[in-house]
Amino acid sequence: MRAEIIAVGSELLLGQITNTNAKFISALLADNGIDVHYQTVVGDNPQRLENAIRIAEDRADLIIFSGGLGPTKDDLTKETIAKHIGAELISNEHALQSIQAYFERTGREMTENNKKQALVLSGSTVLENRFGMAPGMAAKANDKTYILLPGPPHEMEPMFRNEAIPFLQHAIGSQDIIVSKVVKFYGIGEAELEHRVQKLLEAQTNPTIAPLASKDAVTLRLTAKANTADAAQQLIEPVLAELYSQVGQYIYGTDEDTLSSKAASLLTEMRLTISAAESLTAGLFTALLGDEPGISSSLKGGMIVYTREAKVNQLGIDEKLLDEHGVVSSECAEALAEKVRERFQTDIGIGLTGAAGPDQHDGAAAGTVWIGVAKNGHSKSFQLRLSGSRNSNRLRAANYALYYLIRDLESNSI
Numbered sequence: 001m002r003a004e005i006i007a008v009g010s011e012l013l014l015g016q017i018t019n020t021n022a023k024f025i026s027a028l029l030a031d032n033g034i035d036v037h038y039q040t041v042v043g044d045n046p047q048r049l050e051n052a053i054r055i056a057e058d059r060a061d062l063i064i065f066s067g068g069l070g071p072t073k074d075d076l077t078k079e080t081i082a083k084h085i086g087a088e089l090i091s092n093e094h095a096l097q098s099i100q101a102y103f104e105r106t107g108r109e110m111t112e113n114n115k116k117q118a119l120v121l122s123g124s125t126v127l128e129n130r131f132g133m134a135p136g137m138a139a140k141a142n143d144k145t146y147i148l149l150p151g152p153p154h155e156m157e158p159m160f161r162n163e164a165i166p167f168l169q170h171a172i173g174s175q176d177i178i179v180s181k182v183v184k185f186y187g188i189g190e191a192e193l194e195h196r197v198q199k200l201l202e203a204q205t206n207p208t209i210a211p212l213a214s215k216d217a218v219t220l221r222l223t224a225k226a227n228t229a230d231a232a233q234q235l236i237e238p239v240l241a242e243l244y245s246q247v248g249q250y251i252y253g254t255d256e257d258t259l260s261s262k263a264a265s266l267l268t269e270m271r272l273t274i275s276a277a278e279s280l281t282a283g284l285f286t287a288l289l290g291d292e293p294g295i296s297s298s299l300k301g302g303m304i305v306y307t308r309e310a311k312v313n314q315l316g317i318d319e320k321l322l323d324e325h326g327v328v329s330s331e332c333a334e335a336l337a338e339k340v341r342e343r344f345q346t347d348i349g350i351g352l353t354g355a356a357g358p359d360q361h362d363g364a365a366a367g368t369v370w371i372g373v374a375k376n377g378h379s380k381s382f383q384l385r386l387s388g389s390r391n392s393n394r395l396r397a398a399n400y401a402l403y404y405l406i407r408d409l410e411s412n413s414i
Helices: 020-031 046-057 077-085 093-106 112-118 153-172 190-196 198-203 229-250 259-269 284-290 308-313 319-325 330-344 390-411
Strands: 002-008 035-042 062-066 089-091 119-121 125-127 136-141 144-149 177-185 208-213 218-226 251-254 274-278 299-304 348-354 368-375 378-385
Touching (some): 020 035, 020 153, 035 046, 046 077, 077 144, 093 112, 190 208, 190 229, 198 208, 218 229, 251 259, 251 390, 259 284, 274 330, 299 330, 308 319, 319 330
Parallel strands (some): 062 144
Antiparallel strands (some): 136 144, 177 218, 208 218, 348 368, 368 378
């Protein structure tokens, strides 16, 4: 079964909201072996929506709409589809009673146009809306299946999961399952990664391998299709093992892992404590770790030592060390890590120092960063040469610190 998703709403085209519905719908369809070949966004205009429907019918068996089921004049999805497939709009008594009960419960006056939300396509399967007013519906016509869903995600998501997916499972019977595994990399660019795994990319059949880039990571999505989820996973495993063999040093996690969630998970699992002294990142590293639930058992504290004076007076860095090597140096980064570890009595200390830009700092070129890691009485440092904007360099420095922390925890190299 080939599917197309049509999101309806001028606010999507104006950039006022993000089309998260298409992402959610696509993921659940993939889990059920239904391929999404196209996603379309169209404004609140019946003629343009009609055109989008005709185009979708030429290339999809299943067309899923989100949005345009509300009470206002610009909510025209079901009216347009009813006219297109020659169906009548009729009032659904159960939906109407639910709408009336909502207004009674909230003490609000129900205006006449709210009754419009209870209209459904004649002959359709009504999809109950348990978190809003307008019901969804599933209809078949002209050898096509049309599913209409509300636009607000808090209404659409449970309706699609609990009402539409069972309808589709019954309609399509036995179907292949699609399983995806996202492998996440840091410290390597998309082009270099593709070069290193070129033979795997050239040999791909099932599973397929798709390189993706995001603002804070490079990823490979492995996607396999089989008659069961276990069978699909078995197809993925040897390819995943080969990736670890070839470029495993850059892999920090999979699927929903982030650098901060992976670092936090390792720290808590290993029952290790950590503290950080930050100069150019001004608390970003600590804040990223602090976002993770349960990190309080590991993250004991941190210090922002933005100036030379703060490094000396607040943290106790030897002034002679700074005179000899400068504040942007491996020696300073390691001293920051060691001193903050001592100050907070933690297993691990992290130190970040550098020149965020746009100008050089203490003789170091903009984008020069040093990250120190102290553990078990030993320390080491890593140098970065970044080329982004000031704030981009600061965020990347914090992310690299998380990446080096993950590598150290997994290898126990210090």
